[in-house]
Amino acid sequence: MSFWSKVREQLAAFVAYMAESPEYAGDVRPPARERQTAVTTERALSLSTVYRGIQIHATAACQLSIAVERDGQAIKTPPLVEQPDVDESQSAFIEYAVTSLYIDGNAFWRIIRDGAGRVINLVALNPNEVRVNVEYDRENRETITFGWRGLTLKRDEVKHLQLLRIPGMRRGLGPIQAAQIEVRGALDARDYGAMWLSDSSIPDGVLSTEAELAPGDADKYKHVWYGRNQDGTPRDDEKNNSERLRVLGKGLSYTPLFLKPSDVQFLETQQYSTIQMARLIGAPASIMLVAVEGNSETYSNVEQEWIGYVRFGLMKSLREIEQALTDLLPRGQKARFKVDALLRTDTKTRYEAHALSLNPQTGWATVDEVRALESMTPLTDEQRTELANRKPTPAAPKEPISA
Template structure:
């Protein structure tokens, strides 16, 4: 891969080689925002970002996968091995978590496919560092999508060794856009606020003010300041062997007023809460899961439950659909891979059991089907006979004249 393509990939989000020449020659103007960007490693250590990534990774990692063929779910050995255990060195949950976090941080996830020539002959999938994979498109001929990794180029497609998943893709680009890259202003604000509040007590504010009604020259002001801080002319602390309690003596009409600030103001609680809410919006994570709240918003159990359902449908699905499509492309044709969302969409026990009772009374679910939903084995013949004996007799129907 040429240097122009690498420059294009780094600065223009993976455009063509011809466009990269324009970037290198200075035709495309530099961005107006000259502030240093928040890099991936730095953003991950911001508390709110770390919490959002932890929620996304944990949510995806705990989900199961199902494989269907012509509408029938495959079970046991019929499920392809690459779905049962995508990577031989880690659990399936860890593998899925890494894919989701890669898209959440860089906007892209890449896996290396081991195995035969065809995608269906895959033996295992290895997650790659998305920062080490460069996507670009040929400018001549078929204009194929290409990936450069470890000094070699690979064409995208059914026989490719590299499979890409993109979080948010704009038309004409070959690389996805992630929340961290799309919201650099918010990331910088959160970073600067964290650094400023941590340094506030060290260098950010005076501990007090010495004042007088008399006019002071700059030399007199410096002298009084050194005397109050018990420093010599070179700024070196003076040992006070005769004043162990460090009592200050004022004169010349001097007054000392300590600067008092509440812990809430010192930690910039409101500003940090605002940054947390902004980061929650960027990642699509409900404020209740981020352990923060919107002022004036009364949260009830019903509201929280609806928030979590919305998070699954409109937040997590942005990651899950891309992973499903990638894994489907690596299974034999006619098979479809889907996430099992029951672990995230399950309601509380009381609500769930009430729904089961309604389904049994209406007759569109059997006891064994309800037990399967609750991950319980089917009733044995003995248990079934006992249940039928305990079941109340149906109420007599009135005879219409």
């Protein structure tokens, strides 16, 4: 008989056994795997890495001010940009927009206009409550409306911001929606680690022997080990039994199941999940307090990481907000976030760069331009006179070099 014939014969015998087993009642098919439900926003935010990553984006965006330009020249900030929602601060409005984009992939603003059609207020809507409807006429022209709390809002009544636009999808795609399997894996790893010590099904140790045990001996040894009678009933003196000593016979030996603290807390898994979620959310690893293996953290590396974060992480949500505000401003006006605050170096490096720009021979900037970069007002006439009369500090004499 060939090898494959033996395999088929054994499989047939196994199937026959399964069919006769009352436990399976003739159904030898494997149980159907339950369909995994989608990870909700609330459950995803229960991961500290996801919550922290989104909070980093919101905190960074809230620190930035918005300037309005016309023909490249800064103008006075209009009320619509200074406070888009009259009932909220500008930072709160921006925070709601950024968190909505990273949590849902979408942000919706309801536009309030006056009698002349000018935009006078913006109200941030809960993206979970907004439905995007698309209808086509006979000429295949589309009409987009938004359903919100039983109302049907036209396209000029709602501003729709999207984190990532996908062809064929009317709603933006967010990181939580795009990477459901990875987020669910991080949740499962966290829950498994949290239940490891509290789960009563995990044994404390193993009683072992090389001798053959009679039926029921294993249960008797287990009961005696835990201070009970052989049949499992409690002893009369169990309440007063404070003995910590166990006596083994029949060649029994006890091996405790010890785990290192790093294994109990699943530190390697947690670090991998943190890096994975930081990459998914687009938050800097250094701010997430995790080190990527093989990378050395230096000041230069962290500075470059922040530049990359602003350009390729945070800038997408900022550009959505900028463009949405620009579309609602009068024609010719543009809204721009001042991202310099996130890219500024330390004080010493900044001042050294200012000194180079003010150098009389090679400089290219004025004192007032440098003061503007530091958010300072221009010099007054008195300050200019004092600065002109100020004598330069003599350089310290060099010590002679001894022979």
